Amino acid sequence: MITSEVLHIERSNYLATVTDLKSQGYEMCIDVAGVDYLTHPGRELPEGVVPGRYEVVVNLLSLGNRSRVRIRVQVPEDDPTIETLFFLYPGSEAMEREVYDLVGIRFKNHPDLTRILMPEGWEGHPLRKDYSMGAVPIQFKSVNGAG
Amino acid sequence: MSKKMNDSGKVDGASQEQEAESLALVSETSEGPQELQEVEDTGRFELSAEFGSTLRLPEGVDVDPGDIDIEFSDEKMIINMGPQHPSTHGVLRLMMELDGEVILRTKPVVGYLHTGMEKTAEGLTFLQGPTNVTRMDYLSPFHNELVFSMATEKLLGLELPDRASWIRTLMCELNRCTSHLMWMATNGMDLGSSSMMIYGFREREMILAFFEKVTGLRMNHNYIRPGGVAADLPDGWEDDVLAILETIPGRLDEYDELLTGQPIFRERVDNVGIITAEQAIALSATGPILRSTGVAWDLRRDMPYLNYDQVEFDVIVGSIGDCFDRYSVRLNEIRESLRIIAQVVEKMPAGDYKIQDKKVTPPPRLRIDESMEALIHHFKIYTEGFKVPEGEVYVAVESPRGEIGCYMVSDGSAKPYRMHIRGPSFVNLQTLPTMLRGGIIADAIAAISSVDPVMGEVDR
Numbered sequence: 001m002i003t004s005e006v007l008h009i010e011r012s013n014y015l016a017t018v019t020d021l022k023s024q025g026y027e028m029c030i031d032v033a034g035v036d037y038l039t040h041p042g043r044e045l046p047e048g049v050v051p052g053r054y055e056v057v058v059n060l061l062s063l064g065n066r067s068r069v070r071i072r073v074q075v076p077e078d079d080p081t082i083e084t085l086f087f088l089y090p091g092s093e094a095m096e097r098e099v100y101d102l103v104g105i106r107f108k109n110h111p112d113l114t115r116i117l118m119p120e121g122w123e124g125h126p127l128r129k130d131y132s133m134g135a136v137p138i139q140f141k142s143v144n145g146a147g
Numbered sequence: 148m149s150k151k152m153n154d155s156g157k158v159d160g161a162s163q164e165q166e167a168e169s170l171a172l173v174s175e176t177s178e179g180p181q182e183l184q185e186v187e188d189t190g191r192f193e194l195s196a197e198f199g200s201t202l203r204l205p206e207g208v209d210v211d212p213g214d215i216d217i218e219f220s221d222e223k224m225i226i227n228m229g230p231q232h233p234s235t236h237g238v239l240r241l242m243m244e245l246d247g248e249v250i251l252r253t254k255p256v257v258g259y260l261h262t263g264m265e266k267t268a269e270g271l272t273f274l275q276g277p278t279n280v281t282r283m284d285y286l287s288p289f290h291n292e293l294v295f296s297m298a299t300e301k302l303l304g305l306e307l308p309d310r311a312s313w314i315r316t317l318m319c320e321l322n323r324c325t326s327h328l329m330w331m332a333t334n335g336m337d338l339g340s341s342s343m344m345i346y347g348f349r350e351r352e353m354i355l356a357f358f359e360k361v362t363g364l365r366m367n368h369n370y371i372r373p374g375g376v377a378a379d380l381p382d383g384w385e386d387d388v389l390a391i392l393e394t395i396p397g398r399l400d401e402y403d404e405l406l407t408g409q410p411i412f413r414e415r416v417d418n419v420g421i422i423t424a425e426q427a428i429a430l431s432a433t434g435p436i437l438r439s440t441g442v443a444w445d446l447r448r449d450m451p452y453l454n455y456d457q458v459e460f461d462v463i464v465g466s467i468g469d470c471f472d473r474y475s476v477r478l479n480e481i482r483e484s485l486r487i488i489a490q491v492v493e494k495m496p497a498g499d500y501k502i503q504d505k506k507v508t509p510p511p512r513l514r515i516d517e518s519m520e521a522l523i524h525h526f527k528i529y530t531e532g533f534k535v536p537e538g539e540v541y542v543a544v545e546s547p548r549g550e551i552g553c554y555m556v557s558d559g560s561a562k563p564y565r566m567h568i569r570g571p572s573f574v575n576l577q578t579l580p581t582m583l584r585g586g587i588i589a590d591a592i593a594a595i596s597s598v599d600p601v602m603g604e605v606d607r
Contacts, residue, residue, distance in 0.1 A: 027428055028428055028431055029431055030431060030433075030543070030550060030552065030569065031541070031552055031554065031567075031569040033554045033565075033567040033569075035539075035556055035564075035565045035567075036565075039558075040556075040558040040564055043537065043558070044537065044538075057539075057541075057554060059541055059552070059554075059569075063428070063442065063444050063449075066449050066450060068450075068541075070541055089429065089431065090429050090430055090577075091429060091430040091431025091432070091574060091577060092431070093577060094573060094574065094576070094577050095431075095569075095573075095574065098573075102265070114181045115181060115258070116181065116257060116258060117257070117258040117261040117606055117607070118258060118261065119258070120181055126263060126266055127265060127266060127565075
């Protein structure tokens with residue numbers, strides 16, 4: 001089974017740490033995911049980490065050392081922004097767009113931060129927990145006098 | 148928890164306010180058009196990033212925006228390829244800026260098949276989950292189910308019975324064959340060899356018939372589930388597998404004769420859509436695209452899961468990363484998969500095909516008829532599911548298209564709190580602009596085909 005290290009990083013150290021990791025041989029950014037912890041605030045975090053509403057989870061892979069590292073960054077609700085990794089890993093471009101599109105975290109300095117899966121002009125970010133599922137009540141009985 | 152749900156409890160009469168709020172929401176959540184803009188309309192910064200980049204590559208980032216001096220002939224134009232184009236393998240739309248016949252910039256526009264499967268997964272129990280994920284990459288459903296099940300099992304801390312694990316290995320390798328055969332077929336079709344299409348489908352059908360025998364379905368099996376597999380292999384499965392092992396290698400040699408040595412085919416694929424190892428790594432490409440550049444990276448060997456550490460196989464690599472390399476990597480991977488399958492048939496142990504943990508797996512069908520408890524247990528597990536301890540994991544396996552990963556967060560309930568799939572096609576699609584740059588538009592077909600995107604997985 002694949003084991004991987006998990007790092008909790010302050011948002012302000014994010015870019016510096018990833019730069020450092022890249023120089024340590026983590027040459028590939030495998031995955032960028034966003035999680036909205038709105039309805040599950042009491043998750044387990046190591047001491048000293050202040051939980052934010054959102055979390056950006058980045059998976060880096062080292063081909064040479066055959067190891068993975070997972071970075072979890074807390075992003076507060078009132079300022080859902082984070083630095084982009086595009087300039088370190090160009091491959092993170094589409095993945096960051098997906099996180100922006102579905103979870104609504106903005107990546108600073110991203111060259112083309114537009115929606116990727118949802119259409120342009122879509123309201124809201126579907127993978128947020130307070131996103132309305134769009135349930136519409138339907139009346140199954142026919143209305144009197146309407147044929 | 149104090150937050151109210153978005154649209155639920157609104158009072159009437161505040162419609163004006165609501166409208167204003169809704170407009171604000173659009174402007175807040177929109178960052179503008181997704182389409183490829185004319186060079187003149189593209190910001191300098193964006194263009195500089197784009198110039199190694201729709202190309203999206205670091206050397207483009209280092210370009211000083213002031214230095215970019217764009218002058219194209221009058222022939223320059225932006226055209227759409229897709230979303231409805233037979234060679235785009237689904238609803239892939241490529242916006243290309245052409246100078247005559249030469250491709251200058253490309254931008255894949257995706258999302259036409261987006262059905263919110265990650266959101267759907269949050270509403271399904273862990274037992275129902277595989278039904279959902281199996282529909283993502285519809286050409287390699289077993290790998291989707293596998294990665295989902297492995298993530299769930301890792302959260303639960305389960306150890307699989309030997310046989311279950313070997314059955315999974317068998318099905319996944321057969322699935323790699325069908326997927327690559329399907330690719331051979333469509334690639335042949337794209338490049339004008341329609342006999343290859345018929346052959347590819349014919350061989351694939353043979354394996355699909357075996358899948359149907361085992362799982363009941365040709366595709367979207369929902370066979371690999373948390374805790375093992377849905378049913379044991381049927382009697383006489385060895386004969387079917389051996390028949391496959393006897394037939395396909397000879398057919399592969401025929402393909403070799405039909406395509407590999409054929410000058411017309413080679414003209415279309417040699418030195419077309421080249422990508423270097425550095426570019427592939429920078430763009431996070433995995434699977435045959437990465438291996439075609441000469442990087443021997445295969446999760447089956449480098450980070451073994453299931454029983455891949457107990458079978459012998461070679462990792463196939465290419466040399467220069469052109470369409471031909473990707474073709475030969477896939478062709479030879481079928482041979483390696485067959486090698487693995489032959490070993491699996493020999494090594495298949497007896498035993499349970501699923502874990503005997505009443506919390507996770509349902510009772511056998513026959514027990515339901517004779518035991519009240521089994522009936523209740525069956526009912527409970529299918530209606531309520533099972534609870535999975537809190538935590539978060541990332542699990543990755545090697546699908547025919549590259550690394551498929553599952554990031555799963557559980558809040559301790561019976562449904563995943565968040566399920567994210569890292570789709571290899573989605574990420575691999577980013578290599579297209581690099582492959583196409585400077586090539587001619589006729590070569591684009593060969594390059595798109597060689598990336599082997601499955602749009603169901605790209606858009607999820």
